[in-house]
Amino acid sequence: MPKHLLLSLLLAACSPLLAAPAVSPQALETLANDPYWIALGHYETGKLGGWRSYVDDSGFFLAQNGDSDPAAELNATLQALYQPAEAGDSHPQCVYPARTRWLRERLQLGDLPQPTCSEYRRWFDDINPHRAVLIFPAAYLNSPSSMFGHTLLRIDQADVDASGTALLSYALNFGAYIEGMDNSMLYAWKGLMGGYPGLFSLVSYRAKLAEYSRLENRDLWEYQLNLTAAETGRMVEHVWELKQVRFDYFFFDENCSFRLLELLEIARPGVALTAQFPLTAIPTDTVRAVKQAGLVERIDYRPSREKELLARASQLQDPEQDWALALADDSHLVNDPAFLGLPPARRALIQDAAYRLVRYHATGAERDSAQAKRSFELLQAINRNPPGELSVARPELPENGHQSRTWQLGAGSRGERSFAEYGLRMAYHDLNDNLAGFPLGAQIEILQLKLRQYESNHWQLERLDLATIRSLTPRNRLLQPLSWQVAAGLERVPGKNERRELVSHINGGAGGTWQLGSETLAYAMATARLEHNSDFAAFIAPAAGFNTGLIWSNQLGNLSLEAKGDYFQQGEVRRSLALNQQWELADNLGLRLSASRQFSHLQAPENELMLTLRWYHY
Structure with a gap:
């Protein structure tokens, strides 16, 4: 039953209420626009003006239009706080402890009823919040839900360091609520399109680690925050208000990391975190924002089992x-x-x-x-016969890597034609990008657009990549991981009559990667491709092929040398050689030289040379 309806029934059934203080409309409007009240209601500015709440659950609001009117919600809350104390655990003060505390302080409400709120008190005392630790499990390419990493909060009691009982602390997590067994492709699609509701959960840290069993094979970074016990308590009391409250969940923006930033803004009023992420909230970017806001006190590294x-x-x-x-x-x-x-x-x-x-x-x-x-x-x-102590080198901090969104500006030539190229990639790393904070041989690119402007002001869509993912983990005597890749989107390929045809495709491959030196990888994969090409008679043309190459992290940056080929069932053979070298000008600035030669049965071989400036930011 919606909370506002339940409260109406209680109003009708109970004895007369104590009168809420009279607040002028002007004062009420000022209070309703206070950043802290906006944070408590998870409001954002609507695209057409006004307000809208990220909360997708009518039961969270007391006013009928509380999801779009902070003033109406504040007024309804203020009236509800004066219900008779006999309402017990269902009393609005017990349901909304964070709202209650803030309004009591701001309006000096010394005459509020005093419900016991025993259920909330037991819950809060059991958690006994003293400090918070931001947990970042590093990216795990083999899981669509974790390929960008993940963030959660650990809520510690006061004696955790002395007793070494961090595993008994509570984990505060926001995630998609999935009913049934959706496969990886369906999960990715519904996650992108907001097909899952998102819920907060507060469970034991040990249980959360068990749930994320793959964390055992992922590096774990622990960012101890400098929140005081009072600030940590403010955050936890708001979590009580969010029990079983549903949010929309979107993989790229309204995700685990974005929701935790909202909680940190409630813990420490005045810290601005969410406003930095109007489009995407990649976990590493949010960790960087938390650190830059001065919230991190200490960083601990726990290497994976691998x-x-x-x-x-x-x-x-x-x-x-x-x-x-x-x-x-x-x-x-x-x-x-x-x-x-x-x-x-x-x-x-x-x-x-x-x-x-x-x-x-x-x-x-x-x-x-x-x-x-x-x-x-x-x-x-x-x-x-115990061995000596194991020492694992601490890698570069993940937040020290380049930022996730990439703007690209290039100039080059293809055959005898010159062009300028303009590109945007929403997220977030390829094999040649600046390497600090990323593993060699990992590539995750989502939503990449490239436009070309040829001579005579002729514009052309060069490519639109929906997703390009590569996992090139080297094999060794003890571990034999499978390397794999998958890509889908639109791209230009050689066509008839010396044209370059825009085709849609999906392709993938699997094989092996080998370490040739401390900073060099070689890989080889068998590939398969499905392509829709207007030059082909069949609506969908299949192809088998290969993809092999070399990656070398050198003093200048990253170099890749790649050869690949596709052999289509209808007779077309398409092969290419490509060389890329990126110079790391700064953490978030790179200069890339690309040279390629493409072979096709439909055209004479053609060379392409391009120099691209790449700027990373979120």
Whole structure:
């Protein structure tokens, strides 16, 4: 039942109300436009003027038009606070503790009824908020919901550091509420289009980590905030008001990170965070905004299980890594005479690597008794012969990477024609972009537009990429990840009569990546493509192909060399060679030289050369 209807029934059933203080219309309007009241109602300026609330739940509002009229909602709240105290836990003061506290302070409401609010008090005392920690699990390409990273808040009690009980703290999270089992493609589409409602949840931090089982294979960054206990409490009391309250959820803007920024604005009035993100709210950008606002006190890094395993494996020679693989498959080999013949210090490292490998493969999987037994036997061997302390190099802070939106201005030539190119990419990184804060071999590009202006002022849409994702994780003796890529959109390709045809396509591929040096990757993939091309007789033309290349992070920036080909069923063969080198002029500024040669059965080979200035910002 909507809250405003419930309150109306209570008004009719209860004894006469205490009178709310008379507030002049002018004072009421001033108070309703106070930034803090606007934050409590999650209001934004409407596109056609006025106000609209991000809250998509009529039960959150007391006034009939409270979602679009902050003054009406404030007046209805003020009247409701004077209901008789006998209403108990359903009393508006108990339902809206943050509104109540703020109005009591601003209007000096010393005569308010005093309901017990026992349910809220038990809940708040159980959480016992003292400080907040912003948690950022790094991006995970294999999960559409996590490919940009994720943010949540951990609410700590006062004794967490002394007792080491952070896992017993509460996790405050905002996420899409998904009923049923939507596949990845459907999830991505509905997430983009606002097809899911978003809800706040406050659960144990341990339970949240278990829910996000993949976090075990993702780096975890903890940003301890300098909020006082009072500020943290203000934020938590507002979370009570948002229990089961639905918001629209959009993957790029009204997402987990944006909603948490709203809570931080409530915790510390006057800090402006959400206004910085009118179009998109990529998690790394929001972390950067929180840091720039002076809210971060300390940063802790927790490497993923994968990082710890690879750090330990890097201390082993190839034969020793073979031993680690063997022990992970058969833990009884710890008693093999050949293994016992190795120096104790080397055996310690091998056993530890084998144990970490077993635990890595167990992540997210159902419990397996044989695997659990191997894990236990290896742990016993480690206890008998412990290795030295593991040291994992701390990578560049993710917020130190370039910002997510990219403007591009280029000049070049194709064949004998010169052109200028203008581009915009909404998010957020490709293989040649400035590398600080990003893993080598990762690419996530969403909504990229490129327009070309040829000589004689001839304009042409060069490409429109809906999504281009690449995951080029190198293989090694212990781990054999699959490299993959997927892309969809519009692009220009060689066509008949020396024309360049605009085609729609979707393509993907899978293969392997290998580390050739500390800063060099080589990859090779088999690919498949579906294309709609007016030059082809078939409405949809399939093609098989290949994509292979080299990525080198050098002193200037990033260089990539790539060869690819598509062999269409109807006879067309399309191949290309491309070289790209980006110079990192600044954290958010890059200069890229691109050279390519394209081959097609429909046209003579053609060369293209372009120099592009890339400016990153959000």
